[in-house]
Amino acid sequence: MKPVIGLEVHVELKTKSKMFCGCSADYFGQKPNTHTCPVCLGLPGALPVPNKTAIEWCVMLGMALNCNIPLFSKFDRKNYFYPDLAKGYQISQYDEPFCLAGNIKLDSGKIIGITRVHMEEDTGKLIHETVDEQEVTLIDFNRSGVPLVEIVTEPDFDNAKDVRDYLQKLQQIVRYLGISNADMEKGDMRLEPNISLSSDGKLPNYKVEVKNINSFRFVEKAIDYEIKRQTEILERKEAPVQETRGWNDVKQKTVSQRTKEEASDYRYFPEPDIPPLRWTNEILENFRKQIPELPNAIKDRFIKDYGISEYDAEIITREKESADFFEEAVAIGEKHNINPKSIANYIINKKINAKEALPADLIKTIISSSTYASMDSSKIKKVVAQVLKENPQATEDFKTGKTQALQFLIGKTMAKLKEKIEAKVIIEEINKIIK
Amino acid sequence: MANLNSLTIAQAKEKLKKKEISSTELTKACLDRIKKLQEKLNVFVTITEKEALDRARKADEELKNGSDLPLLGIPIAVKDNFCTMGVRTTASSKVLDDFIPPYESTVTQKLKNAGMVMLGKTNMDAWAHGSSTETSDYGPTLNPWNTKHLPGGSSGGSAAATAADMSIGSIGSETAGSIRQPASWCGVIGLKPTYGRVSRYGVVAMGSSLDSPGPITKSVEDAALILEIIAGHDPMDATTSSLPVPKYTTSIGKSDKKLRIGISKNYLEGVDNKVIKVFEDTKKLFEKLGHTFVELELFNPKYAIDVYTILQRSEVSSNLARYDGIRYGNDRSFFGEEAKRRIMLGTFTLSSGYYDAYYKKAQKVRTIIIKDFDEAFKKVDFILAPTGPTPALVLGASEGQSMFGELADVLVEPSSIAGLTGINLPAGFSNDGLPIGMQLIGPQFSEPGIISIGYEFEKETEFLRERKPNL
Numbered sequence: 008m009k010p011v012i013g014l015e016v017h018v019e020l021k022t023k024s025k026m027f028c029g030c031s032a033d034y035f036g037q038k039p040n041t042h043t044c045p046v047c048l049g050l051p052g053a054l055p056v057p058n059k060t061a062i063e064w065c066v067m068l069g070m071a072l073n074c075n076i077p078l079f080s081k082f083d084r085k086n087y088f089y090p091d092l093a094k095g096y097q098i099s100q101y102d103e104p105f106c107l108a109g110n111i112k113l114d115s116g117k118i119i120g121i122t123r124v125h126m127e128e129d130t131g132k133l134i135h136e137t138v139d140e141q142e143v144t145l146i147d148f149n150r151s152g153v154p155l156v157e158i159v160t161e162p163d164f165d166n167a168k169d170v171r172d173y174l175q176k177l178q179q180i181v182r183y184l185g186i187s188n189a190d191m192e193k194g195d196m197r198l199e200p201n202i203s204l205s206s207d208g209k210l211p212n213y214k215v216e217v218k219n220i221n222s223f224r225f226v227e228k229a230i231d232y233e234i235k236r237q238t239e240i241l242e243r244k245e246a247p248v249q250e251t252r253g254w255n256d257v258k259q260k261t262v263s264q265r266t267k268e269e270a271s272d273y274r275y276f277p278e279p280d281i282p283p284l285r286w287t288n289e290i291l292e293n294f295r296k297q298i299p300e301l302p303n304a305i306k307d308r309f310i311k312d313y314g315i316s317e318y319d320a321e322i323i324t325r326e327k328e329s330a331d332f333f334e335e336a337v338a339i340g341e342k343h344n345i346n347p348k349s350i351a352n353y354i355i356n357k358k359i360n361a362k363e364a365l366p367a368d369l370i371k372t373i374i375s376s377s378t379y380a381s382m383d384s385s386k387i388k389k390v391v392a393q394v395l396k397e398n399p400q401a402t403e404d405f406k407t408g409k410t411q412a413l414q415f416l417i418g419k420t421m422a423k424l425k426e427k428i429e430a431k432v433i434i435e436e437i438n439k440i441i442k
Numbered sequence: 443m444a445n446l447n448s449l450t451i452a453q454a455k456e457k458l459k460k461k462e463i464s465s466t467e468l469t470k471a472c473l474d475r476i477k478k479l480q481e482k483l484n485v486f487v488t489i490t491e492k493e494a495l496d497r498a499r500k501a502d503e504e505l506k507n508g509s510d511l512p513l514l515g516i517p518i519a520v521k522d523n524f525c526t527m528g529v530r531t532t533a534s535s536k537v538l539d540d541f542i543p544p545y546e547s548t549v550t551q552k553l554k555n556a557g558m559v560m561l562g563k564t565n566m567d568a569w570a571h572g573s574s575t576e577t578s579d580y581g582p583t584l585n586p587w588n589t590k591h592l593p594g595g596s597s598g599g600s601a602a603a604t605a606a607d608m609s610i611g612s613i614g615s616e617t618a619g620s621i622r623q624p625a626s627w628c629g630v631i632g633l634k635p636t637y638g639r640v641s642r643y644g645v646v647a648m649g650s651s652l653d654s655p656g657p658i659t660k661s662v663e664d665a666a667l668i669l670e671i672i673a674g675h676d677p678m679d680a681t682t683s684s685l686p687v688p689k690y691t692t693s694i695g696k697s698d699k700k701l702r703i704g705i706s707k708n709y710l711e712g713v714d715n716k717v718i719k720v721f722e723d724t725k726k727l728f729e730k731l732g733h734t735f736v737e738l739e740l741f742n743p744k745y746a747i748d749v750y751t752i753l754q755r756s757e758v759s760s761n762l763a764r765y766d767g768i769r770y771g772n773d774r775s776f777f778g779e780e781a782k783r784r785i786m787l788g789t790f791t792l793s794s795g796y797y798d799a800y801y802k803k804a805q806k807v808r809t810i811i812i813k814d815f816d817e818a819f820k821k822v823d824f825i826l827a828p829t830g831p832t833p834a835l836v837l838g839a840s841e842g843q844s845m846f847g848e849l850a851d852v853l854v855e856p857s858s859i860a861g862l863t864g865i866n867l868p869a870g871f872s873n874d875g876l877p878i879g880m881q882l883i884g885p886q887f888s889e890p891g892i893i894s895i896g897y898e899f900e901k902e903t904e905f906l907r908e909r910k911p912n913l
Contacts, residue, residue, distance in 0.1 A: 044545075045525075045543075045544070045545045045644075049764045050525070050543065050544070050545065051525060051531070051533070051538065051541070051543070051646040051647070051764075052523075052524075052525045052543075052547060052642075052643065052644040052645050052646050052647060053545075053643070053644070054642060054643050054678060054679050054680065054681075055680070056677065056678060056679070056680045057680065084760050086759075086760050086763060086792070088763065088766055090766075090768055093764065094763065094764045095760070095762075095763020095764045095765075095766060096760050096763055146768070272793055272794045274759075274760070274789065274792035274793060274794070274797075275792075275797075276756055276757075276760070276792050276797070276801055279649075279650035279651035279681075279757055280650050280679075280680060280681060281680050281681075282680060282681060
């Protein structure tokens with residue numbers, strides 16, 4: 008029995024304004040219903056005007072995922088009722104999304120197909136509370152209309168570990184592009200795996216979707232749980248039900264939410280309020296130029312150009328900040344004869360925070376801590392011997408245990424060496440000569 | 443001197459400028475007329491008397507200070523589907539019975555910026571679903587020419603207000619016929635602009651891919667004057683055109699060009715004899731003015747009914763989904779019969795399994811209709827046709843007729859589907875004294891030409907304007 012797993016991921020973009028209006032998209036932690044206007048409240052007569060930046064970012068993400076970008080694309084209405092949906096429909100993309108047929112390469116070498124990447128808007132948020140001893144549901148529309156990108160994969164996964172690797176890669180790419188913080192805790196990234204089991208290598212005739220998971224760990228757990236659950240059903244010669252389930256972390260299991268019979272018909276049709284979008288190859292080429300070097304490419308380059316290990320390269324390129332930090336440090340280090348390998352080691356071992364540290368400071372630290380290695384030890388030896396000879400009184404004092412005398416000798420030695428060098432190296436030399 | 447409320451916008455502007463009258467006098471004259479006729483005709487859903495008088499007083503101050511805003515101090519009636527900040531906007535549906543918009547539609551904002559004195563909000567078919575103003579949740583509006591008859595719709599209130607001199611001019615909106623048809627039944631000018639020429643922002647949505655706000659006025663010049671103010675690209679409406687707005691008023695009196703006018707026999711099929719007679723008279727008049735007629739074979743307008751019905755119902759079913767009972771006070775049980783019918787039909791045509799057979803097919807036929815007009819406008823400058831197959835029908839005619847509107851609008855639906863511009867010109871009367879209108883249809887953005895030839899025709903038919911409804 009082989010698991011067949013596909014993934015839908017929603018990523019909230021960090022544009023300044025919302026998808027279809029001028030309201031601030033930075034809603035996290037804000038007072039409810041303060042980031043709203045007639046458009047994102049869906050008031051009668053209000054109309055959506057698409058956010059250019061959000062669309063560009065969506066296309067750039069598609070490019071980063073090796074997608075085809077069709078020259079024609081459009082928005083559609085996805086009609087369904089829910090109290091958090093102000094207009095009674097969500098503006099999304101149906102049959103002509105911005106990006107199609109891409110892929111992502113996992114560390115294992117496996118290639119995962121990306122079916123599509125499309126643009127849509129987020130919904131409001133329901134808050135269940137007790138007000139005046141009454142249980143009520145309140146609606147906060149601050150999130151309504153925040154741009155969302157949905158990335159859908161082919162059913163190419165067969166294990167939870169690969170899914171996790173995929174998610175980390177996707178998160179990394181999104182962060183490299185600077186289009187989302189992809190902060191799981193804030194709900195910037197929402198994950199929906201669909202899982203089924205195949206006995207004959209073909210696509211099964213059912214699938215179980217686990218909705219709205221907000222942690223990579225939970226996705227792994229939910230997938231493993233589903234594989235176990237569905238295996239048991241199939242072993243009993245029963246057919247698993249096509250359904251939507253949710254992950255319950257307290258019970259450590261998935262629970263049924265909706266079966267196929269209750270599935271909605273979204274009555275998609277082209278959004279008449281937004282004209283279709285037509286790209287030219289020039290515009291797309293311009294977007295392509297704006298895409299920074301991506302983690303996989305940087306990793307390969309670091310290994311090739313700087314001779315660091317794959318393991319080190321992987322860690323250093325996990326975040327764009329640390330990759331940039333490393334490269335800057337390498338450039339400065341070159342002038343001081345410090346090799347990239349030791350810089351990488353230092354960053355990884357000392358857990359340098361690239362967001363706070365400065366590359367130049369890092370190099371200074373490495374120089375001061377590694378002078379012994381780079382400075383001729385015979386030279387140190389010679390200078391120490393000379394200092395001891397020139398200062399017999401202090402040497403004697405030190406022999407009788409006066410620590411102040413030691414400080415004096417170290418100072419003299421350093422002055423003669425004309426370079427800052429770790430005191431313990433000098434102490435070692437002094438001890439060697441005296442003993 | 444005639445009553446002030448019967449002035450056109452251009453006449454009123456002239457008198458205000460010369461300080462012969464004040465905006466307050468003009469506004470009061472309109473309000474008096476409204477008070478006199480509201481009970482009889484039921485033209486307004488909301489009358490904003492106090493706001494109007496306040497604005498008029500301010501306008502008089504501004505006039506004194508030499509301001510020359512294009513609509514300063516002119517009393518205008520606005521259809522009740524335009525959101526007006528702080529003034530109840532119902533779209534004549536009880537679902538929005540106490541909805542007071544916290545924002546202003548682009549059209550009314552532009553009119554306010556131009557100095558308009560808003561008299562109130564006019565009655566319409568609920569949600570603009572209809573061509574009679576009989577489906578209003580606030581009762582039908584009656585035709586000023588004969589109160590046993592309907593004013594047409596959905597902008598029936600705005601057309602009646604203009605025809606009955608309750609306002610100096612009015613604002614309506616057309617999805618397919620809702621400006622031209624009531625203008626025709628009420629004997630006034632109704633200009634339906636090209637789709638995308640005037641912003642839909644803040645207009646309670648009906649058929650989003652068709653809705654076009656426009657003026658309903660006593661003269662072609664007034665229509666040009668209002669269009670000049672309300673047309674143009676709107677950053678709040680992604681479907682508005684960025685083409686520059688011509689100075690439409692300069693098209694007035696510029697009609698030395700001899701034009702080719704198309705007529706299509708299938709636009710006369712099933713048309714009332716009284717209307718045919720006026721059509722023939724109109725044709726003769728245009729010929730006398732030196733224009734030539736070209737016979738066309740346009741795509742039969744009856745197919746436009748099917749296309750329009752499917753597309754518009756589909757959009758309606760989605761546009762009305764937001765009135766789910768959570769906000770706006772009244773829940774879905776407040777929807778009238780017509781809205782419910784449209785929601786059900788639109789939901790059906792968009793359903794999975796039926797989408798291709800209905801919505802998608804309708805879109806394809808829409809493309810055929812657009813191409814058909816494109817071809818026609820290679821041969822002619824404009825197309826002349828009756829605005830509707832009959833003069834105003836009697837009260838109750840729409841009841842039990844779910845396709846009433848579509849039949850009444852058969853001759854305006856093809857051009858609406860194609861997003862074209864068109865104008866209703868009062869062209870004659872039936873023997874029983876009901877106005878009959880003819881429409882000129884032009885290519886997209888041909889408003890200057892439409893205005894020019896419309897004005898030329900209007901000058902030749904001044905005698906029609908000597909007749910007034912007996913109220």
